[in-house]
Amino acid sequence: MKKRCKLLVTAGVLLALTLAGCGNNQSAGSVNKDAANAKPQEVQTLTVYSAGPDGLAANIQQAFEEKTGMKVEMFQGTTGKILSRLEAEKNNPVADVVVLASVASMDGLKESDQLQSYKDAENATKINSDWSDAEGYYYGYSASALGIAYNTKNTKEAPIEWTDLAKSEWQDKINIPDPSLSGSAVDFLFGYAEAEKSAWDTIQSWKKNGLQVNGANKEALDAVITGDKNATISGVDYMAYKAKASGEPVEIVYPQSGTVVSPRAVGIMKEAKNVDGAKAYVNFLLSDEGQKLVTDAYLLPGNKEIPVKDRAALGEIPQLPVNWKGAEAKQLDILTKFNDIFR
Amino acid sequence: MIMEGRRTFGLLVTIVATFAIAPLIAIVYYTVVHDGHLDVSQINRMFDNDRLWHTLGNSLLLGILVILGTTILALPMALIRTKTSLHKFDWLDIILTIPFMTPPYIGSMGWILFMQNNGFLQQLMPSATWMSNTFFSLFGMVMIMSLHLFPFLYLMLKNTLLRINGSFLDAALIFGRSPWRNWTKVVLPLLVSSYVLGILLIFIKTLAEFGTPATFGSRIGFQVFTTEIHSYLSRWPVDISMATSLSLFLLSVCLVIWYFQNLIGRKYTYSVLSGKTPAVREIKDKWYIKLGAWLFVGMVLLFSIAIPYFSIIVTSLQKVRGNGLSAGNFSLASYQAVFTSGSAGLSAFLNSVVFSILTAVVTAILGLFIALYIKKGETKKQQVLDFFSLMPNIIPGIVFVVGLIMFWNAPWLPATIYNTKAMVVVTYCVLFLPYSVQYTKSSLSQLDQSIFQSVAIFGRNSWDMYRFILIPLLIQGILAGMMMTFIISMRELVAGLLILPPSVKTGATFIYSQFEQGNVGVGMAVAVITVAMTVIFMFILDWLQKRGGWASA
Numbered sequence: 001m002k003k004r005c006k007l008l009v010t011a012g013v014l015l016a017l018t019l020a021g022c023g024n025n026q027s028a029g030s031v032n033k034d035a036a037n038a039k040p041q042e043v044q045t046l047t048v049y050s051a052g053p054d055g056l057a058a059n060i061q062q063a064f065e066e067k068t069g070m071k072v073e074m075f076q077g078t079t080g081k082i083l084s085r086l087e088a089e090k091n092n093p094v095a096d097v098v099v100l101a102s103v104a105s106m107d108g109l110k111e112s113d114q115l116q117s118y119k120d121a122e123n124a125t126k127i128n129s130d131w132s133d134a135e136g137y138y139y140g141y142s143a144s145a146l147g148i149a150y151n152t153k154n155t156k157e158a159p160i161e162w163t164d165l166a167k168s169e170w171q172d173k174i175n176i177p178d179p180s181l182s183g184s185a186v187d188f189l190f191g192y193a194e195a196e197k198s199a200w201d202t203i204q205s206w207k208k209n210g211l212q213v214n215g216a217n218k219e220a221l222d223a224v225i226t227g228d229k230n231a232t233i234s235g236v237d238y239m240a241y242k243a244k245a246s247g248e249p250v251e252i253v254y255p256q257s258g259t260v261v262s263p264r265a266v267g268i269m270k271e272a273k274n275v276d277g278a279k280a281y282v283n284f285l286l287s288d289e290g291q292k293l294v295t296d297a298y299l300l301p302g303n304k305e306i307p308v309k310d311r312a313a314l315g316e317i318p319q320l321p322v323n324w325k326g327a328e329a330k331q332l333d334i335l336t337k338f339n340d341i342f343r
Numbered sequence: 344m345i346m347e348g349r350r351t352f353g354l355l356v357t358i359v360a361t362f363a364i365a366p367l368i369a370i371v372y373y374t375v376v377h378d379g380h381l382d383v384s385q386i387n388r389m390f391d392n393d394r395l396w397h398t399l400g401n402s403l404l405l406g407i408l409v410i411l412g413t414t415i416l417a418l419p420m421a422l423i424r425t426k427t428s429l430h431k432f433d434w435l436d437i438i439l440t441i442p443f444m445t446p447p448y449i450g451s452m453g454w455i456l457f458m459q460n461n462g463f464l465q466q467l468m469p470s471a472t473w474m475s476n477t478f479f480s481l482f483g484m485v486m487i488m489s490l491h492l493f494p495f496l497y498l499m500l501k502n503t504l505l506r507i508n509g510s511f512l513d514a515a516l517i518f519g520r521s522p523w524r525n526w527t528k529v530v531l532p533l534l535v536s537s538y539v540l541g542i543l544l545i546f547i548k549t550l551a552e553f554g555t556p557a558t559f560g561s562r563i564g565f566q567v568f569t570t571e572i573h574s575y576l577s578r579w580p581v582d583i584s585m586a587t588s589l590s591l592f593l594l595s596v597c598l599v600i601w602y603f604q605n606l607i608g609r610k611y612t613y614s615v616l617s618g619k620t621p622a623v624r625e626i627k628d629k630w631y632i633k634l635g636a637w638l639f640v641g642m643v644l645l646f647s648i649a650i651p652y653f654s655i656i657v658t659s660l661q662k663v664r665g666n667g668l669s670a671g672n673f674s675l676a677s678y679q680a681v682f683t684s685g686s687a688g689l690s691a692f693l694n695s696v697v698f699s700i701l702t703a704v705v706t707a708i709l710g711l712f713i714a715l716y717i718k719k720g721e722t723k724k725q726q727v728l729d730f731f732s733l734m735p736n737i738i739p740g741i742v743f744v745v746g747l748i749m750f751w752n753a754p755w756l757p758a759t760i761y762n763t764k765a766m767v768v769v770t771y772c773v774l775f776l777p778y779s780v781q782y783t784k785s786s787l788s789q790l791d792q793s794i795f796q797s798v799a800i801f802g803r804n805s806w807d808m809y810r811f812i813l814i815p816l817l818i819q820g821i822l823a824g825m826m827m828t829f830i831i832s833m834r835e836l837v838a839g840l841l842i843l844p845p846s847v848k849t850g851a852t853f854i855y856s857q858f859e860q861g862n863v864g865v866g867m868a869v870a871v872i873t874v875a876m877t878v879i880f881m882f883i884l885d886w887l888q889k890r891g892g893w894a895s896a
Contacts, residue, residue: 047845048845049845052860053860054687054856054860054861058687072846073844073845073846074845074846075844075845075846076856076860077856078859078860079579080577080578080579081577081578083579083580083581084576084577084578084579084581085577087581087583088576088581088583088748088752089752089761089762091752091753091754092752092754092759092761092762094762094844094845095845105579151665153665154461178561180574180578180579181578181859183579212562213564214562215561215562215858215859216858216859216860217859217860218858218859218860218861218863219858219859222664222858222863223459225664225665226456226459226461226462226664226665226667227460227461227665227667228459228460228461228462229460246663247662247663247665247666248663248664248665249663249665249666250665332580335579335580342564343564343566
């Protein structure tokens, strides 16, 4: 009888040890957090949920950690994934800072009272006010313009207009990122449908021409890079510029009638545990140093004074007039409409 | 004698219940209870949704077609490996399990890259353009999934055929009239029960599959249940209660199928193990049988391994993907990127290794105790524990993952492991406990009762019995189970996608995210490294099992 107990105890201890072993990291993290509140000189952790691009997020994380000595826990995913993770964690919030690839979704977070205002962020006045919230709930620290990314090997004549892609030479050769995964694709559909009366007819004509809905942004662009498709509608420009820089046969055009520039915004969660760290992170993104990192990733900087390299500057891109305020509800309708057509 | 008594039962059931049953209860609770009172409107909302019936139809159709596909592959293969001169080549069995061990989403990616417009096939054979369109249809999806799942059915059929080969066939040869009649009256009926069991498991595995539908299915617009649940959880706008209702529905479907499987299993199981070792006869094939057999094996290997791996390896080596297969377009840059210290790919891969080792250790310990308690499952309690511990095998992984998320996010829990690495290990343990229980149980069943009796007479106490007798005898089974758990944990995708804490990636989620946002070449390099390691482990596993067979002979 005793022996059996001994055995069970041994097993129990082993189990507990293994579980404790793997739980260690995290619990150490939260202990640190608590301790840090008491003693500010200790290492603090900051949890950031960031919607790509991978390389940029990692560079910012590294530069920020070096500058402040703070440890950043990063969750990277598409805008859709981050929003759903926030939703799933409502009982048990984790994130301090969110970075989304869509201002409309950011506005949605503000409307549902999940963000806190940080009005006196450093450099806030230099940041494009069209992309940011007037009350300081979020700042559009960068943006990408959405265009038509096409394969230069397989394309004889580059497309100039959105409607070009309904022509027969593009039949079964076009795709679009899935808007329920890609925040920028929703932004595009929303902006295009708002500004162009005939937008849905054009979308229908793409569908007739064999438009394929192709996963997240990179998946759609990869299909063009490998030549499976010839053009991506609502292709994210910084990804195309980056692929082009590494030698891939890809080019991006912005149609003359105008396109959507989709701002990427940063905000601080209302339930943030490390508010000081979150503020420091926002300041860093808006600083000249942060803005330079943004342009290195081929994104448009929120601060117009920072020069861009190897890409079209904001002024050179024909834009559709888009009002992002209160866009989230309308975006949901657009998403539903799009899904009804394509799924 | 060993592992008996109420307290042991209580402890084991508590562990299993907390980790495996509670998530399922959480799903039911979140589906039918709202604000503290019963509310079935959620279920009505689900049934009102046209997409439900559409995806259910898709899932069931896929299941049936995959059963057909795996049968076409597995049955001839089992016959070839038992009835022709190819029965000697045991190495074929290891090679044939590689497709099953390949993470399904990686296999499908390989196929997509091979078959798409301007893909590797068209670059090698420009005249093959017409094949692309045919391939990107339900046909291609069934083919990929059948190629992935057939080894499972093949091994079941082969083992049954090997056992029938013994005295049954001798008796049939002596008393039977013609070889044809022997076949239809003796072999086939004996084969039917294991075939039916096999295809029902294939059906459940197809319903539970996430990787291929997520990659290939989304491309051809073929939504199934698992991808639907995942999209309600991970796409904007999120609908958690819809996800739990769908999980509950899928759970019910699988339990019904499992019930039928049990019914059939009990009704049509014959004792084919007569104790006589099958005589090894020299088989002389006619030349065309031999040729046909090799052709079939060759085709299966080409389709299940050569083609997908060709794409995966080539992609991991390409410099400029847009330049396709051309001289000078190859480099090891992706591998260099992975092996740079501190690279995201390497740390993701190492995370996977650590999670998988922990999972293997924890499930081995738990599995041993559970197996020792269950023994042959004679008492009610033993059967209950047996059922609970094997349940994750018949319930799709995504259902458990949803349940675990709901359970560990419950507001009344004093502490939670959600958003920690422990959550990952717990999830893996729940998902893969059945493997270690099964492996340990089967090696336990090989021990003769006389061992326990002699221990009872000569042994000093039960502690010594474990240390000097039971554990040494079971260790090979336990190690095989650990190895299997390790391999399967290494490729787990859907749990990782939904539960990993910030800053943590596993090999599988890293590869997957490279397709979404990052660098496909680096993703494929990690895939190649993962699979290479898996294959090495499989050879070790085989060696362990062979040694086991030799030792007990």
